[in-house]
Amino acid sequence: MDDEWRTRITQALRVEAEKGFPNLQGNRYRFAEFLALTFSEPAPPHLPAQERNLWSLLPTLYRRYDYLPPEERAHLVHRTRHLIEPAPAPKTPPKKNRSMPVGLADPLTALAGIGPKFALQLERLGLKTVGDALRYYPRDYVDYSRRTTIKQIKEGESVTLMGKVRRVNCFTSPRNKKLTILDLTVGDGSGQMKVSQFFRGQQFAHIGWQQKLKQGYPIGATVALSGLVKTSKYGLTLDKPEIEVLALDGDIHSNTIGRIVPIYPLAEGVSVTVVREAIRACLPAAHALQDYFPQSWLTRLDLPSLPQALLDIHFPEDSAHGDRARRRIVFEEFFFLQLGLLLRREERRRVERGQAVPFQTQGALIEQFYHMLPFQLTRAQQRVIAEVLDDLSAPKPMNRLVQGDVGSGKTVVAVAAILAALQSGYQAAFMAPTEVLAEQHYRKLVAWFALMHQPVELLTGSTRSGPRREMLRQLATGELSVLVGTHALIQQTVQFYNLGLVVIDEQHRFGVGQRAQLQHKGRNPDLLTMTATPIPRTLALTLYGDLDVSEIDELPPGRQPIQTTILTPQQRAQAYQFCAREIAQGRQVYVVLPLVEESEKVDLRSALEEHHRLQHEVFPQLRVGLLHGKMKSAEKDLVLTQFRQHQLDILVSTTVIEVGVDVPNATVMLIEHAERFGLAQLHQLRGRVGRGAAQSYCLLMHYTQSEAAQQRLQVLVNFQDGFAIAEMDLRLRGPGAVLGTRQSGLPDLALSSLSTDQQTLTLARQEAQHLLQRDPALKDHPLLHQEVQRRLEKQLGAQVLN
Ligand code: ADP
Ligand code: MG
Numbered sequence: 001m002d003d004e005w006r007t008r009i010t011q012a013l014r015v016e017a018e019k020g021f022p023n024l025q026g027n028r029y030r031f032a033e034f035l036a037l038t039f040s041e042p043a044p045p046h047l048p049a050q051e052r053n054l055w056s057l058l059p060t061l062y063r064r065y066d067y068l069p070p071e072e073r074a075h076l077v078h079r080t081r082h083l084i085e086p087a088p089a090p091k092t093p094p095k096k097n098r099s100m101p102v103g104l105a106d107p108l109t110a111l112a113g114i115g116p117k118f119a120l121q122l123e124r125l126g127l128k129t130v131g132d133a134l135r136y137y138p139r140d141y142v143d144y145s146r147r148t149t150i151k152q153i154k155e156g157e158s159v160t161l162m163g164k165v166r167r168v169n170c171f172t173s174p175r176n177k178k179l180t181i182l183d184l185t186v187g188d189g190s191g192q193m194k195v196s197q198f199f200r201g202q203q204f205a206h207i208g209w210q211q212k213l214k215q216g217y218p219i220g221a222t223v224a225l226s227g228l229v230k231t232s233k234y235g236l237t238l239d240k241p242e243i244e245v246l247a248l249d250g251d252i253h254s255n256t257i258g259r260i261v262p263i264y265p266l267a268e269g270v271s272v273t274v275v276r277e278a279i280r281a282c283l284p285a286a287h288a289l290q291d292y293f294p295q296s297w298l299t300r301l302d303l304p305s306l307p308q309a310l311l312d313i314h315f316p317e318d319s320a321h322g323d324r325a326r327r328r329i330v331f332e333e334f335f336f337l338q339l340g341l342l343l344r345r346e347e348r349r350r351v352e353r354g355q356a357v358p359f360q361t362q363g364a365l366i367e368q369f370y371h372m373l374p375f376q377l378t379r380a381q382q383r384v385i386a387e388v389l390d391d392l393s394a395p396k397p398m399n400r401l402v403q404g405d406v407g408s409g410k411t412v413v414a415v416a417a418i419l420a421a422l423q424s425g426y427q428a429a430f431m432a433p434t435e436v437l438a439e440q441h442y443r444k445l446v447a448w449f450a451l452m453h454q455p456v457e458l459l460t461g462s463t464r465s466g467p468r469r470e471m472l473r474q475l476a477t478g479e480l481s482v483l484v485g486t487h488a489l490i491q492q493t494v495q496f497y498n499l500g501l502v503v504i505d506e507q508h509r510f511g512v513g514q515r516a517q518l519q520h521k522g523r524n525p526d527l528l529t530m531t532a533t534p535i536p537r538t539l540a541l542t543l544y545g546d547l548d549v550s551e552i553d554e555l556p557p558g559r560q561p562i563q564t565t566i567l568t569p570q571q572r573a574q575a576y577q578f579c580a581r582e583i584a585q586g587r588q589v590y591v592v593l594p595l596v597e598e599s600e601k602v603d604l605r606s607a608l609e610e611h612h613r614l615q616h617e618v619f620p621q622l623r624v625g626l627l628h629g630k631m632k633s634a635e636k637d638l639v640l641t642q643f644r645q646h647q648l649d650i651l652v653s654t655t656v657i658e659v660g661v662d663v664p665n666a667t668v669m670l671i672e673h674a675e676r677f678g679l680a681q682l683h684q685l686r687g688r689v690g691r692g693a694a695q696s697y698c699l700l701m702h703y704t705q706s707e708a709a710q711q712r713l714q715v716l717v718n719f720q721d722g723f724a725i726a727e728m729d730l731r732l733r734g735p736g737a738v739l740g741t742r743q744s745g746l747p748d749l750a751l752s753s754l755s756t757d758q759q760t761l762t763l764a765r766q767e768a769q770h771l772l773q774r775d776p777a778l779k780d781h782p783l784l785h786q787e788v789q790r791r792l793e794k795q796l797g798a799q800v801l802n
Helices: 003-018 031-038 049-063 070-084 116-124 130-134 207-215 272-287 295-301 306-314 319-353 364-372 379-392 410-423 435-451 465-477 512-519 537-543 569-584 600-618 633-644 679-686 707-718 722-743 758-774 782-801
Strands: 140-143 158-172 179-187 192-200 222-232 235-247 260-263 399-404 427-431 456-459 482-485 499-504 526-531 548-552 563-567 588-592 624-627 650-653 666-671 697-701
Touching (some): 070 116, 140 158, 140 235, 179 207, 179 222, 192 222, 295 758, 364 410, 379 399, 427 435, 435 633, 600 624, 600 650, 679 707, 697 707
Parallel strands (some): 399 548, 427 482, 499 526, 666 697
16 A cells, blocks of 8 residues: 555545535545545455455445445444554553643644543544644534523524423434434423424435434433524424534533534534534643734734634634634635745746746737727726736746636737737737637637738638648748637647747636647747636636736627526517517527536437427427537538528527627527526626627526526626626535536635635735745745645645545
């Protein structure tokens, strides 16, 4: 067993345990699949026979992981951890000595009052050392002073109550084997109330599991209940109550824990009292900690010291102290994240890329271009172009992302950059993810560049070999200065004479490797990436913190907002009538179908069926075309050309039209099953219309009863601005969902929220930048240096699963 392998597995096991055994999804495998695969290898020979036996069983056990009740998952993970632990060096257990201060790295068992039994419980939460425990933040608090009593509550109120468990029962519904119910009766002196929790799924019908669950709520335990008051047949109760056990045996002593009680994330079989007491026992170690932020910073930023923040995050005197502690810890998380990203960027610049040639950003070509433009640049465009040209004139290679909504005018920015390269004697490459898009860019560039006598060519998979050979020859000699294209640009045979600038449109559609391949065709070329799927600034800074981000947050004047309507299937006939009316006025319509991810065949069938239905049953007198992902690119081009030339009235399409199709005469976008799309994607689709002078419409047909889903669609009705929509999506669905496949690399933030802590993030980034300007190698800040390294390593470790 080599150490790297062991580290990977250990990490996987630790993370899975920390998250409460959900069978985490990694990039390629779910946790259990990953383990099943890993242990399919033969066991190492040095293991004792018994252990080797277990090893050989693990693949089977992990294949059943999804069906195991939580406590068996915990046990399996625990057992696996033991199996791969390196043989322990024999040593005598350290004596517990109350007068010796404990340090962060000390095991929890070094604390008085924590024996091996408790330590084992804590380990299930991933807590092994004093440092782990201090950083195990509460997920919530119950405020003693704000509670109400059972007698006082009224229907419709949101309340927090505290009381003692009088009765507890757990059973599977006799009528429905998939429904298990936990009933608690709680009294608080003023009265009593029955609350229920429901567990859906056959796995909860397990009697052992139910016993365990009941044991979590022993008679006499103090619990906090919160939720919305509603009426049931047993009188007033709480709807979907949150139930927190505050103390297993009787009273909580308010003099020992203050009026605000921390609520910790727990796992099966871990007692709340043990966690709380262990953390309290660690607090003296917090007192002894040295802050890595200098006192002057704390004063300037109005943050509590590290020891104070750790005390107050766990046991705040009041909510103001708790808030301050949280602010410090959030700042710290973001600060080290940004510092790490910025350090990594500098490192990469030093090692990989070195110097770049400064371009001439004032010159004949750019001036000529400004004069040729038939419109005035928006202020946002001017600002972003200035940012780009600033980068280009510096001797460091540019690495900048331009975010801007569909139609915000990103192409102009790209052109300005390309011209700066040309007038400095360098070549430029412009890559886009689809042929449609590449061709569109090409057409725009040709129109402008022809007037300036600058040659441009287009290279895609469909470029024929004759023209292609000639193009590549001219590229290698430098006769050809600008090449636009698709992935075809990456191929080996494409050789530049002196590539100085790489522009990549819809950058998130390319892998890091593909971007790098194109860059390596030049010596430290500048890199400009663009995206029309803007992500909120917090996410951009967190994910792409090692590049610079510009935002075109303004549309050219005169664009009409697109009228957006949410429809149910019952309103389908009306929707079709509306389309027919627009078509009668000479307009065109898109009908977009969602992908059904499990099967391309199903997708294809549904597209074919819908096309057939619309052409033959709904609009027999109109011309309906079909576009889907399985078509050859020549076929796609044909259909798109027909649509562009108005030989089709309606285009039925899967989401392949998401980027790059530009048909100004199309005024209606009808999206089927809108609830299956992310907001950003819907916004992209909507951007296919509203490209001409006429009023355009977006119809969102949904098939969901879920209020949350409908609320999400409503965001599209209310907002036209892609940045605002992305912000809302982040708030409603969280960063993972917003980023979709881009989420790998999202850091594990213990306390901070990317949707609500924006200001702190911006502040933290500024502070990190200022620090590095003053002290690039952190020579004068050894404590900060040490801490950022520690966190970087931890973060890399946590990414192993992904
Ligand atoms: P994006 O790539 O950001 O979606 P484009 O660069 O394709 O947007 O620009 C969309 C359209 O708006 C193009 O027809 C372009 O010529 C036009 N356009 C760009 N900037 C302006 C401006 N400042 N004023 C008016 N029209 C503009
Ligand atoms: Mg564009």
